[in-house]
Amino acid sequence: MLDLNVDYFILLAALLLIIGVLTTKFSTRLGVPALVLFLLVGMVMGSDGLGLIYFDNPKVAQLVGILALVVILFEGGLQTKWSSIKGVVKPSLTLATIGVLLTTIVVAIAAKLIFDVSWLEGLLFGAIVGSTDAAAIFAVLKEQNIREKLSSTLEAESGTNDPMAVFLTLSLIELITAETPSYLLLAGSFIWQMGMGLVLGYLFGRFASFAINKINLDSSGLYPIFALAFALLTYSLVDLVGASGLLAVYIAALVIGNNDLTYRHSIFRFNEGFAWMMQILMFIILGLLVFPSQFLSWELILKGLLLSVILIFIARPIAVYLSTIKMGFTRNERTFLSWAGLKGAVPIVLATFPMTMGLENSQLFFNVVFFVVLTSALIQGSTISIIAEKLGLNGPKKVEAPHSLELVSIGKANAEIIEYAVNEQSYITGQTLKKITFPKHVLVSAIIRNGDLVTPHGDTIIQAEDILYILVPKKRKNELKSFLSKRKE
Structure with missing residues (x-):
């Protein structure tokens, strides 16, 4: 029973x-x-x-x-x-x-x-x-x-x-x-x-x-x-x-x-x-x-x-x-x-x-x-x-990162991969990768666009709603965050 x-x-x-x-x-x-x-x-x-x-x-x-x-x-x-x-x-x-x-x-x-x-x-x-x-x-x-x-x-x-x-x-x-x-x-x-x-x-x-x-x-x-x-x-x-x-x-x-x-x-x-x-x-x-x-x-x-x-x-x-x-x-x-x-x-x-x-x-x-x-x-x-x-109170469309990539973690190595959702106001929107002055030793390793994986190269143009996966040394992480927080003038 x-x-x-x-x-x-x-x-x-x-x-x-x-x-x-x-x-x-x-x-x-x-x-x-x-x-x-x-x-x-x-x-x-x-x-x-x-x-x-x-x-x-x-x-x-x-x-x-x-x-x-x-x-x-x-x-x-x-x-x-x-x-x-x-x-x-x-x-x-x-x-x-x-x-x-x-x-x-x-x-x-x-x-x-x-x-x-x-x-x-x-x-x-x-x-x-x-x-x-x-x-x-x-x-x-x-x-x-x-x-x-x-x-x-x-x-x-x-x-x-x-x-x-x-x-x-x-x-x-x-x-x-x-x-x-x-x-x-x-x-x-x-x-x-x-x-x-x-x-x-x-x-x-x-x-x-x-x-x-x-x-x-x-x-x-x-x-x-x-x-x-x-x-x-x-x-x-x-x-x-x-x-x-x-x-x-x-x-x-x-x-x-x-x-x-x-x-x-x-x-x-x-x-x-x-x-x-x-x-x-x-x-x-x-x-x-x-x-x-x-x-x-x-x-x-x-x-x-x-x-x-x-x-x-x-x-x-x-x-x-x-x-x-x-x-x-x-x-x-x-x-x-x-x-x-x-x-x-x-x-x-x-x-x-x-x-x-x-x-x-x-x-x-x-x-x-x-x-x-x-x-x-x-x-x-x-x-x-x-x-x-x-009431006219809608903001810009939310960009959520649908993918998780945790290949390297902060506690296990001297570098990690971070996830960044690009929006219309982002400083890097509309620029090619080769023209973006990322901090030293920072590498964009993958881009998710409309659900598809895009292999990044120098002429790749960053678009709003892209999800970037960026490899960064731990000591450069705060510098990268500060860079990515910049907005278009």
Whole structure:
């Protein structure tokens, strides 16, 4: 019997992963964020659907959700270039803190009036749905050619606002359940969580970068696992001292991702794939936790839709416009930032906290939050590129390097091959190789153009969207990076 259950579980896990991966293909064609389809897969597989899986354990869903968020934030931080976000740190942080607080207040007023809950419960509604979701933002923006300033702002905001939402949610639950809550203690806790989250995240990131480069492992496949272990270590240790583990993970990943790493491509590709797997697993499990028969009533649909409308068209715009005063954003850019406040896994995971704490209206919280997330993902997530185009905020087409070439790694020899994606603004675009004055002993060894390999020679003209593989001595690497960062005048 045990063998049968194990075989059944493994078969089901395999089918869910295959369905999840195939779902991403359909989501691109349908123009719908993949997270929506993942949730629907969970709902269909659940007891109110095909009845293949009965799942109603919010504690397990919470554990899987937090673990998945750690992996997703780590991968997002690795992929984020400091050069892109350093100019938008201020607006990103104000959106991640003041913006979340303003959203919470506006939604609280709406929830109080719509659902006739107490003020503290209304604020809890607002805190749960107040943050933009990193998993949703990273997934939706990855393939879009949104202006870099805006995409960087959204990515940095979504990577740093989860701690604010978690803090507000847990604090409000404490205020609801405690007989004599201490507001002063909560204020001190906020400063500690955010401050130590930033500091410890930076320190762990520096230590992880040093350790990855110094250790000499027998297999290159161990380096990605080693890096991921630091993400889990960072979250757990920082959380144990009462600081924000999620913020620390994102900051650590930002530090690691912007350092020269041994087997950099292997680390990035592994974490990208693992983040997708955790995203699929998380959303399917959260979908399983939902019982459609409980929230697909006309009363809840109408009230949930009204709350979604207020969140999308009133709360988020107010938060964005007030949080970005005198920060150099145009009206169109603010409008886009308002529209791109996607909700995703974080609100649903946070909605499990009232359930595990045994709050009176916990099921109502979960059902409404799930509906709000579904609405946000469907309406906002599927129209981001359209809104950006209508507002004239599209940037240059993103050039992603689809091939990895790690023949020589920084820890194994005195040279390595780096990958460079050429764009329209690149200094070398339109020039022949023989006219480009690369640093000494630097050699362009291969070019990928439109998916084909081009053998470089002196008369080869560098074109936008080319992927160059450049052999460079380690001591010349920074010089080459500086050269490649030059732009046309």
